[in-house]
Each structure stands twice: as C-alpha cells, then as structure tokens.
Amino acid sequence: MRGEDRGVLKVIQAFLVALALVAPSVAFAVQPDEMLKDPVLEGRARALSRELRCMVCQNQSIDDSEAPLARDLRILVRQRLEAGDSDRQVLDFLVARYGDFVLLKPPFNRDTLLLWGLTPLALIAGAIGLFVMARRRKTAVLETAALTPDEQHRLSTLVGPPPSER
Secondary structure, eight states: OOHHHHHHHHHHHHHHHHHHHHSOOOOOOOOTTTSOSSHHHHHHHHHHHHHBBOTTTSSSBTTTOOSHHHHHHHHHHHHHHHTTOOHHHHHHHHHHHHOGGGBSSOOOSGGGHHHHHHHHHHHHHHHHHHHHHHHHHHHHHHTOOOOOHHHHHHHHHHHOSOGGGO
C-alpha cells in the first residue's frame, strides 16, 4: 500500500470514528408492550410523549426516558387516547395533574414568568458584573502611583539602569 493510500485510509477512519461519536444515539424507551395496535393512535401517542417532560430525568421527554414514572405516563397517555381524548385534552389532563412543569415547552404565563425570565436576567446581570469589573480594573490601573526617586534608585541598583541610560 502506498503512503498516499494509507493517508486517505486514515482520514476515512478518523471521519468514521468522529461520525460515530457525534451521531446522536437514539434511545427507544417505549417498550413493545406499551405500543398501541392502531398506528394512527400510536403516532399521536409518540408525538405527545415527545412534548412531555420526564419528572424523574427532568431534561428528557417521556418518550426517551426509561424511568418507571415515564413508562407510567406513556401508558396513561395511551389510555387517554384510546378513551377518545384529543391531544389537547390529554395535555390538559396531565398539566392539571402535574402542573406546567410536565411540558417540555411550558407556556409563557404568570406562573412560568420566572422560568422564562431567569435566563435573560442572568445574562444581563453577568454583563453588568463584567462591566463593573472592567471599570474597577481601569480605575485601579490609573490610580497606581509612580515610584518615588528613592524607590527608583533602589530598583536601578537591583535591576540595573533603564535601557535608555545604558
């Protein structure tokens, strides 16, 4: 094998390894015994499950979570759909039971104002903090006093005369 071929092969191998590391691993937490026989209802159930937060994992949908509570919620969603509830009714039922926190994208209202407003407030507070630190640092640099003639003489004996006097 020529050197060029080895180089190309190594590049291809590196690309495949990087692709394998970057590619999202799809976790299918929905078990076969949970799935509905009607594909339309199952599709609706999966779509709803992607909108609902796992109360244990908190940053995963119940569709992705393997927690027992997520399984219970997936089954509850499917039971409500089989009973004839609309998607909105299922979501309303779960919000009534668990609050807006059960939604991965909670609505903007009085109860979720802190949730939606905390990130912009933190960014603004951080920017103000950086501005204040920069101003203090600039002021501290400006306020540094020059060396007295005695300190300059002592420094020149330790280090030598300044380059302009050499």
